[in-house]
Amino acid sequence: MIKLTYAEENYLKAIYELTEAGKKSTSTNDISAWMKIKPASVSDMLRKLGEKTVIDYRKYYGVHMTEEGKKLALRIIRKHRLWEVFLVEKLKFSWDEVAEVADELEHVQSPTLIQRLDEYLGFPKFDPHGDPIPDEFGDVRSRPRIALNEIELNGSGQIVAVKDSSAAFLRYLDKVGAYIGARIKVLEKVEFDGSIEILVDNKKTIFMSKDVAGNILVMQ
Amino acid sequence: MIKLTYAEENYLKAIYELTEAGKKSTSTNDISAWMKIKPASVSDMLRKLGEKTVIDYRKYYGVHMTEEGKKLALRIIRKHRLWEVFLVEKLKFSWDEVAEVADELEHVQSPTLIQRLDEYLGFPKFDPHGDPIPDEFGDVRSRPRIALNEIELNGSGQIVAVKDSSAAFLRYLDKVGAYIGARIKVLEKVEFDGSIEILVDNKKTIFMSKDVAGNILVMQ
DNA sequence: ATTATTTTTTAGTGTTGGCTAAAATCCTAT
């Protein structure tokens, strides 16, 4: 059984997120920028994670995750997302406050705890940001999604997730009235700057820039 | 603002528990035995905690807690006990399983989290072992309690806490049907070995040794 | 009161995980 330290878990989660987002492999610098840890420190840790066979590491080349590593990463992500659901659903945190706390809670070691928490929350399939929660075997039921700015004129769908989970962005979405689960329809697409106008839940219209729309994921 | 590391928090909690139980001061060896960390390591940590002014440390003499230290220790104990309530009440852990998990959860740093958790649990005043939960200012409403083996013949009361919280002891209590909140009456006291017979909730009689009775606290 | 024993502290070591500075390697542009 592979045992990871707190720091190693954080690296593995980061690597998983980067390789999922930007496909196959990730560079030392990417990880460094993402985790705000100097490249030299990252190099050192990659060597260690390579020795533990959770990543595939060849010097000067990018990092790939091994099957073992993916399993462990998904276990951490599962914990993180379940705690996020708990914080929002039960403790009434707003969705922009949960990341930090969940980053700590995700490291608590107790399989029983996670299993019971899952049960207590009613086996949720998605976290408050719309991201899927892996099951205990690491299986993920992801929904086909498309960025909001890529929906055609008069196209409709439902907001299911956000790409950018920064507190600032989430607060902005709250303010304008966009939320996970909202049903939307694209009323106008401005050629000039790519901004769009959408109808939310058939009652409110919102203008948003191309940047904002590009960070909102919709299921059609 | 004094910042403590994970390890420092553990030491402080241990010292608080030892000085509360055995009164005033505690020795390096006591802490070493309690925490299962070698005396040499304890010495080193005491020096550090002394520098941070959370304990009063003079070489070769015992350790006393400072007011600052007590406040911090009570904050940790508050977190620990609130999580224990959560685990038992919401996640249906049995009371002998919670200590380990709560030992990890107690270190999560987020005042908001604890405040919301407290609220969510309905501001409980006692944890599943009957120990009082300090409020956010560190105030503790403790109940006057007496060990069960010191109750006089035909005396009665209610089980409010246990001294020994080891999983083995708690499982034993569960098996015989003693639990926090049970109303008891002492039916017999055996002079010879100090064992007693008690009536639980007016329906079940239990025999227990002096040792066991001495670890059960009763409110009269 | 002086020795013996126990307790506590100091000194030195190892591991984890960060850092800076310098070296090595890779990539790109001429």
Place this chain on the structure above:
DNA sequence: ATAGGATTTTAGCCAACACTAAAAAATAAT
């Protein structure tokens, strides 16, 4: 093909916290 720049790695350092072995202080026993 090679010089310049960017990226990555190595080397050496530091802090936190554990350990063992040895020294120092306190306590107990003769």
